[in-house]
Amino acid sequence: MEIGLLKLPPGPVVMGIINMTPDSFYDGGKLPTVEEAVARGEQILREGAAIIDIGGESTRPGAEKVSVQQELDRVIPVIEILSKRIAIPISIDTSNPEVMHAAVQAGAKIINDVRALTKPGAMLTAAKLRVPVCLMHMQNDPDTMQIRPSYHDVVSEVLQYLEQRIAACVAGGIDTKKIIIDPGFGFGKNLQHNLSLLRSLSLFKNLHHPLLVGISNKSMIGQILDVGVEQRVAGSVAAAVIAVSKGADIIRAHDVRATVDALKVFSAVVNS
Numbered sequence: 001m002e003i004g005l006l007k008l009p010p011g012p013v014v015m016g017i018i019n020m021t022p023d024s025f026y027d028g029g030k031l032p033t034v035e036e037a038v039a040r041g042e043q044i045l046r047e048g049a050a051i052i053d054i055g056g057e058s059t060r061p062g063a064e065k066v067s068v069q070q071e072l073d074r075v076i077p078v079i080e081i082l083s084k085r086i087a088i089p090i091s092i093d094t095s096n097p098e099v100m101h102a103a104v105q106a107g108a109k110i111i112n113d114v115r116a117l118t119k120p121g122a123m124l125t126a127a128k129l130r131v132p133v134c135l136m137h138m139q140n141d142p143d144t145m146q147i148r149p150s151y152h153d154v155v156s157e158v159l160q161y162l163e164q165r166i167a168a169c170v171a172g173g174i175d176t177k178k179i180i181i182d183p184g185f186g187f188g189k190n191l192q193h194n195l196s197l198l199r200s201l202s203l204f205k206n207l208h209h210p211l212l213v214g215i216s217n218k219s220m221i222g223q224i225l226d227v228g229v230e231q232r233v234a235g236s237v238a239a240a241v242i243a244v245s246k247g248a249d250i251i252r253a254h255d256v257r258a259t260v261d262a263l264k265v266f267s268a269v270v271n272s
């Protein structure tokens with residue numbers, strides 16, 4: 001797949017996650033060190049990911065607010081080291097223009113924004129940086145999004161939002177070929193909303209942009225299985241396979257090897 005000038009391997013690919021936050025699903029409670037994060041990045045690479053996503057802001061409801069400086073301190077040293085050591089592109093999970101700019105200077109190749117470039121200055125900064133951007137749908141903000149998510153028709157409302165954000169970003173100078181879209185599983189959605197979006201995921205292909213899906217370890221899987229976050233691997237992999245069967249191009253995942261293996265089985269069947 002090609003996203004602007006960025007080349008990715010053919011077929012659906014996995015985006016591995018490095019959470020530089022104290023509430024990462026992996027390092028319960030403590031902030032990973034730069035060394036730990038770099039080691040995690042090298043592991044993600046070995047396990048077959050095509051992209052590494054690095055974020056320093058927790059978007060969990062009730063998470064402590066981090067300043068721009070804190071976010072920079074968390075992610076920039078890791079991006080500087082990893083971008084020199086590994087061949088796959090790094091994406092920066094941020095909504096702040098200062099972080100976008102510094103991350104791309106440090107070697108990041110993709111901007112992944114759960115707020116779809118709605119913060120002041122974010123769209124202009126992304127346009128000037130000329131890197132691919134992922135626009136994600138979220139209802140309300142991280143603190144309030146899970147209080148009472150409500151839609152008349154979740155699928156058409158998320159589609160309409162992404163259509164509007166694509167149009168705004170193109171008008172704002174972003175190359176349409178560099179826009180990735182994401183329905184934002186779990187971001188202002190209850191279980192029924194998430195299931196409706198996954199069931200109807202193929203409709204997002206009508207927007208004609210690469211489609212990214214992040215379901216890995218989310219509460220959607222926890223609710224279906226009634227298990228904690230450490231027991232969601234198989235459920236997450238199942239959801240990833242369903243997503244690619246409906247046209248997802250990029251799967252954002254914590255358990256990279258398991259997800260890569262599942263997508264290889266999927267692709268073998270499709271290409272046979």
Ligand code: 7PM
Nearest residue numbers: 059060112134136182184185213214215
């Ligand atoms: C706490 C709560 C920690 C939620 C981490 C999370 C997505 C994303 C995230 C997604 C895109 C997580 C989320 N989720 N970016 N960033 N799509 N594009 O589960 O679904 O990792 S953060």
